[in-house]
Amino acid sequence: MHFTGSDFWRFLPLVHAGVFGATAVAGRMLIARTNRHDAVSFSRGDSAHDFVARWFDQEWTRWIGVACMVVALIWVICAQATMGTAWRMGVDTRTRTELITTGPFALSRNPIYLGIRATILGQLLVVGTWPVLMIWVMSELLVQIQVRFEEEHMFRLHAQRYADYCSRVRRWI
Template sequence: MSFSRGKSVRDFVARCFYVWLPVVDGLFLVFYGITGERGQLVAQAFDNEWTRWVGVVCMAVALIWVICAQATMGTAWRMGVDSRTRTELITTGPFALSRHPIYLGIRATILGQLLVVGTWPVLLIWALSELLVQIQVRFEEEHMFRLHAQRYADYCSRVRRWL
């Protein structure tokens, strides 16, 4: 993990994204799993079997995608921005399709969870996750520009942020 208990905006966003969001999401899922109480649905579309199956498929594909992306990164994988360690620029595998395939997988996982559960708490978790991931990737891109300069700029011109 490459974030601290510092007071910078970067550290705060990283703690929210990597610690507090998973804690809140996990507690909700445990509560849901134990009680079966989903809460009020966001819309009737979330009360359909096919919507839940699309969500399950989305989460399964996202899991495989994230595992492949993390394996491709190898020793360059970090949580957060690590300005102390110089890492190589990974541009192969899932990184040839997306500059942030791990975050893309996380986004797909939370979207899948929203499709499966479909309640207001999960909608709020999804919205917060989307906000935090958008901020975090910009911090990481800024770091990669400092680290890899023109090589990263060339990579950005070839590969989209998401897909």
């Protein structure tokens, strides 16, 4: 795979976010070790905030999260297999791809992103920490933006055929 200068600028923020997040979490955990408390969990008091936090500390919540992650993984693999050679990461204006409307794409216009959303939600339910909650919030925002970029591209690429597809199939499910 050959990276161009624009690829560098595209991936730099993602790499930075990963390093920054890992450093922030590792730093908090090291500080917590010296202070003898759990630095990355929700608190366990009696406030409204803590009432919500208790949902993330239930065994059944974690199992729902595991189920989300397993179903999402299978879903994404099926969606990527259905796309075949049309699969791209992001918007590729240099290559004309076919419009895929079968398999998971018959149920959702964005099944891979739907799988990503379900995966991160599952991770939040399993881990239940503030950092994972923030990752979930950020990923939701970024996925919503990216999907709109890709849908604009699909309208330019497939025009009326894509508009007809949008009228039959919802963005998510």
